[in-house]
Amino acid sequence: MIARRLLEFIADQVVRSGWIGRQLHGLFKARGLTEVRVATDTYSFTRFDAANRVLQLETNTQLAIGAGVLSPAEAQAWRAEVAEADRNGRFFAAITMHTAIGRKPRT
Numbered sequence: 001m002i003a004r005r006l007l008e009f010i011a012d013q014v015v016r017s018g019w020i021g022r023q024l025h026g027l028f029k030a031r032g033l034t035e036v037r038v039a040t041d042t043y044s045f046t047r048f049d050a051a052n053r054v055l056q057l058e059t060n061t062q063l064a065i066g067a068g069v070l071s072p073a074e075a076q077a078w079r080a081e082v083a084e085a086d087r088n089g090r091f092f093a094a095i096t097m098h099t100a101i102g103r104k105p106r107t
Contacts, residue, residue: 002070002078009069010060021098033102044094048086051093057082 011018021040028036045051052058061078064070070078085091 002074005069006061006064006078009064009067013067014060014063021096024098024100028100028102031102032105034105036100036102038098038100040096040098042094042096044092046089046092048082048091048093051091055093055095057093 021038025036025038043054045054048057061070061075065072065075082091
């Protein structure tokens with residue numbers, strides 16, 4: 001699936017530490033922090049133009065082509081699918097952000 005390959009490319013190579021949210025709790029605990037909490041916020045988009053402004057979908061698609069992750073034809077097919085979904089009110093994209101906090105024990 002083209003969208004999955006694009007997402008994995010972005011998370012693995014474009015966004016610094018793109019999968020870190022899954023590790024935050026364990027990293028904080030490993031550093032000896034107590035009262036560790038991880039909060040998540042999910043932002044969703046139902047219009048391509050809004051999603052593209054925030055998630056830089058077009059830019060990241062070009063980066064994926066340059067890296068050989070997507071061919072130009074695959075990128076064009078993905079863009080056409082997304083454009084159709086946007087025209088028909090079926091476009092949806094989301095990103096989840098994580099925030100971790102913890103308390104450093106007194107020494």
